Amino acid sequence: MVDLLKSREDIDRIDRQIISLLEERMDIAKNVAEYKISVGKKVYDKQREDEKLETLGSLASNEFNKHAAQELFTQIMSISRKLQYTLVKTESVSKSFEAIDKLPITADTKVVFFGQEGTYTQQCMEDYFGTDIDSFNELTFRKVMEAVKEGRADYGVLPIENSSTGGISDIYDLLLEYDNYIVGEHVVQIQNALLGLEGATIENLKTVYSHPQPLMQCAKFLEEHDYIEKKEYLSTAASAKKVMEDGDITQAAIGSKKAAGCYGLKILKDSINFDNTNCTRFIIIANQKIFLKDANKVSICFELPHKSGTLYNMLSHFIYNNLNMVKIESRPINGKNFEYRFFVDVEGNLCDAGVINALRGIKEEASSVRVLGNIKKE
Ligand SMILES: C=C(O[C@@H]1C=C(C(=O)O)C=C[C@H]1O)C(=O)O
Missing domain, CATH: 3.40.190.10 (Periplasmic binding protein-like II)
Structure with a gap:
């Protein structure tokens, strides 16, 4: 039997070679990025990656190692793309968002809330904006979205998630439909x-x-x-x-x-809700692409091709950039049975290099991506 120490020495020697080869490969990926910049070619070349996985798999001597080689090179190529995105610097999806010190709130500010006198949404609005504002109500989520989109209100207040029953899916769908943005949030204790x-x-x-x-x-x-x-x-x-x-x-x-x-x-x-800690998170929406300079939670939405591993690959952009994902929701895409769009919240600010890098990678590799807002979390 080979001695453990000897085996470990051999493994250490091989790992040093792997690192040196990895560094050499990464340097070449930089050259590839420069070439791509000069000719305007996209970083991700799926056909080349598929061919490589096929060839590399066939070099392995057994099925176990074939799978291992393909798994390993899927990761290596994904990392090589991440490096290239930092160099190619494609236009950021958050480019059109404007950083501001404070949400503009004046005596003329108009706020629309869901429901009517006495709803929890009204309570949230009063907690967030105070009572000295000009407000009106709408009886459906859609009408709140419409009022904000059309500029009849500067801000809208809507529930988005309950601690006992989860996400309010209609709101996610409507955010996309109306092109409104999340500019704030507030959590209200709900005792039904x-x-x-x-x-x-x-x-x-x-x-x-x-x-x-x-x-x-x-x-x-x-x-x-x-x-x-x-x-x-x-x-x-x-x-x-x-x-x-x-x-x-x-x-x-x-x-x-x-x-x-x-x-x-x-x-x-009183208190007939089954969970005593029951609370609802409300969002403040606007039709402007604005975010607070000290915002620390980014909400995005992306659609993926209907293939295995795509969600894992997309989330790797957050992991690789050290971003903490705090929420994920999926919603079916109308007209594409059993295809989903994902709504993800990650900690960070649109000005952070890690957020910019992750969004760049996602923009290149998802079918579509949108930034829904960047807010200061409660
Ligand atoms: C390095 C390249 O860019 C990407 C990364 C690849 C790799 O690391 O092998 C392959 C294809 C591209 O998706 C390239 O185009 O060759």
């Missing part, structure tokens, strides 16, 4: 209460109205009271208003304590 008319009791309820999100956040309570029919409605506040207007004591709404006060309802039961 069951609201009813004077004289109503939980035992005698027949119907409960609320927005689909709070209905999900209160799923356990509603399962335990399955004689109450759940009905999705526009917003928590709109549900409270409906119960008040219908004047039927068998109806209830799920919403905030504030909504109870706004619409003259009483609290039949």
Whole structure:
């Protein structure tokens, strides 16, 4: 049997050779980048890489090593491209974003929020902008997006993610559709209460109205009271208003304590959400490509070719540039069954070299990429 120390010495010797060859290969990749700059050729040459993997695989003496060689060279070529992107310096996807010191907020600033008087979104808006602003409401997410896009409001406030039930997928889709940008975020504690008319009791309820999100956040309570029919409605506040207007004591709404006060309802039961730490993250949107100089979270969206390994390869741009990914969501692409677009949040600022490098690589290798915003995280 060969001695362990001897084997390790041999491995160390081979590894030194690999490093020296790797450095030599990287220097040649730099020459390739210079050539590509001079003729305007793209860094990524898929056909060349596929051919190389085929040839290199065939040099190995058994199936295990063939797979190993192909895996290793997939990584080596991916790293060689990353080096080339830093040299080729293609136009950054974030180039048109403007860094600012503070969000412009004046007495004339108009803010649109989702829902109506008494929604959690209104509470978020007041926490974020204070109460001395000119605000109006819209009853759907789409209408909030529209008002911001058309400039009828400078900012919009929308929920994007709940701690118990996850991402609010409609918002992701609408962000892309309307070309609006995320410029801020705020997290609000959500304690959902069951609201009813004077004289109503939980035992005698027949119907409960609320927005689909709070209905999900209160799923356990509603399962335990399955004689109450759940009905999705526009917003928590709109549900409270409906119960008040219908004047039927068998109806209830799920919403905030504030909504109870706004619409003259009483609290039949407080905190019926299944998770006591329930909170929602709201986003502040604008139709301007602006970000704070001290922003530290970048949100991007990309689409990938429908092939194995593409997501892994795309995420490698964050890992290689030492960026911490804090969120990933996928959404189906309409018209392309079972193809997905990914929404990713990473820590960083659009001015950071690592962020610029990662975005360059993703722009070259994804089917499409967009920066949705760069905000200061809470
Ligand atoms: C080095 C090149 O650029 C990229 C990297 C490759 C590699 O490291 O072998 C191969 C093809 C390109 O995607 C090249 O075009 O030859």
